[in-house]
Amino acid sequence: MQASGFPQAEKTLMVDGVDNCNTDLSVTVQNNSLSQARSSLHYSNSQYRPTSKTQISPSKLSVSCASLLPVFSLPSEKSSSFVYRTNGAERGLCVIFSVDKFDPILCLPRRTGSLVDVQNIKRAFLSLDFKVIVHSNPSSKTLFSVIQTISTQNLRDHDCFACVILSHGDEGGLIYSTDGSIPVERIIAPFRGDQCSDLRGKPKLFFIQACRGMSLDDGVFVCDGPSSNSKPTDTATAMRRIPIEADLFIAYAVQPGYYAFRNSMNGSWFIRSLSDALLRYGNTLDLLSIMTRVNYDVAYEYESTTANPALCGKKQMPSFVSTLTKHVIFPPKRSKNLSKLM
Known part of the structure; x- marks a missing residue:
């Protein structure tokens, strides 16, 4: 039997952190289905704070309740306006930064298995009609140059942008380039x-x-029983003010402070699960539902096993931050559907 399309076997495992990154572990993948995903979502917007704040005098806070009502009514859940547009000329651009070799001065081990992650996530985004560009082992200067070039190029016909970073990481929101x-x-x-x-x-x-610290997750036991209980509009409608922080989604392999595990033969837990979920559900489910399944898969189906008791039985919990204002769904492109009929 297989879980989430992964062979059930023990495999050599590493962590994407800056300390003890070359520790060899092995992982046992249990046999449960991704479709059993639980719907617990945890959002943390502490990373996104306004760039400026307006101080309001208490005397000016005396307003009627009517004045606090939104100018626009919320769209219906079934309304196409509650889903991001994905029928443009270009589905989107996905840029992948894969770093598996580092300057000796950084004292970071090679990230064996990163190439597998690149292949898996590239295949997933290609299946969703993205154009995929891979940058292997960029320096900090090169990485910033690529980011700046992409963010300033003509993306008017693109419906979406995606960026995948595969590297070592550390606390404080840091990831590593080669230097x-x-x-x-x-x-x-x-x-x-x-x-x-x-x-x-x-x-x-x-x-x-990437790792986000040096802590290891021991996990806890739970009783896994049943729980209770479009087209663009006209200019007058389209021109609406939104926060500069809107429409961002950042998914991390692990919670702050913890190691992120990577397998030397089959890639990292997180990217393998994410790639599989995008391939299975990318055309039908919204992104947050897909990520909930990824959270479940990594949390329930993976556990480290090793001869070292201090490193045995460790878990990993992905997380994500979302300021998305609509559902993200990637239905097959119309041109692809037509080609199948011909």
Whole structure:
């Protein structure tokens, strides 16, 4: 039997952190289905704070309740306006940064297995009609140059942007290029609404496979029983003010402070699960539902086993931050559907 399309076997495992990154572990993949995913979502928007705040005098807070009502009514759940547009000329661009070799001065081990992650996630995004560009082992200067070039190029016909980062990481929101550390914030910032006008009102997706600290998750036991209980509009309608932080989605392989596990033969837990979920559900489910399944798969189906008791029985919990304002769904492109009929 297989779980989530992965062979059931023990495999050599590493972690994507800056300390003890070359520790060999093995992983046992249990036999449960992704479709049994639980619907617990955890959002943490602490990373996204306003760039400026307006101080309001208490005397000016005396307003009627009617004045607090929104100017626009919320769209219906079934309304196409509650789903990001994905029928443009270009589905989107996905750029992958894979770093598996590092300057000796950083004292970071090679990330064996990263190439498998590249192949898996590239295949997943190609299946969703993205154009995929891979940058292997970029320096900090090269990485920033690529980000700046993409964020300033003509993306008007693109419905979406995705960025995948595969590297070592550390606490404080840092990931590593070949020659130094980079704050994740500096990679995301050029795509915010006030910086990248062509992607305003469009989803910007970031997926980060990297450690976020040195802690190991021991896991806890639970009773796994049943629980209770469009086309663009006219200019007058389309021109609406939105926050510069809107329409961002950042998924991390692990919670802050913890190791992210990687298999030398089959890639990382997170990217393998994410790739499988995008291939299975990318055309039918919205992104948050897909990520809930990824959370479940990594949380329930993976556990480290090793001869070292201190490293045995460890778990991993992915997380994501979302300021998406609509559902992200990637139905097959119309041209692809027509070609199947011919």
